[in-house]
Amino acid sequence: MPKKLIKRYLPDHTSIKSNKYLQIFGEVLHDANLWHLNRRSVAKAFAVGLFMAFIPVPFQMIFAAGLAIIFHANLPLSVALVWVSNPVTIPPIFYFCYVLGTTLMGVPEKQFEFSLSWEWFVSSLSTVGGPFLLGCLVCAIFFATLGYFVINFIWRYQVTRNWKKRLTRNV
Known part of the structure; x- marks a missing residue:
């Protein structure tokens, strides 16, 4: 059953509630529905986590936690799924998003060197930003x-x- 598999890998809810970065959500974190593992909460958590994994913003986990609270998704799973985009996977994911964006916009690809830094991101917005952000949004939604x-x-x-x-067995 997916519930048993997911439960095995999720962190304890007390450790997440005591995380200093998530304290901005206050007492909302004590809502028991954010910690339940059922079909709806897990499906919503996958949607929230995967959506935020493709959005190129800093502090993706905090945004994922906020969306999990808004949509009543499983909070730990939403936050954990953001790590689909990690330092190893970000370059190919973001390059694919850029190529997808150029294809959708019908503009030619420009040569650039990727650097995992905020300075690169801000300076590149004027040249590759439009196609890149469009590709990220389309991938996030998809x-x-x-x-x-x-x-x-x-x-x-499974059920x-x-x-x-x-x-x-009973027959």
Whole structure:
């Protein structure tokens, strides 16, 4: 069952509640619904986490936590899924987003060197910023939607399969 697998890898909710960066959310973190693992909260968490993974802003985890609170998604999973974009995966992800953006806008690709820094990001906005940000937004929406529906499907499939196993055992 996906619930058991996910629960095994999630951090303890007390450690997240005591995180100094998440204290800006105050008492909202004590809402028990943010910590439940059910089909809806996990599917929403995948959507939130994957959406924020493709948005090129600093402090993605804090934004993911805020969106998880707004959409009543599983908070730890939403925050953890932001790490799909990590220092190893960011260059290929962002390059793909840039290429997608140039394709959608119908503009030619420009030569540039990628640097994982805020200065590079700000200075490059004038040259490659439009296609890059469009590609990031399209990828964020696509993968968030895909993650939501795939998790819903997997969860329902597992529940149905477990019910069928129980019925065959009892017959």
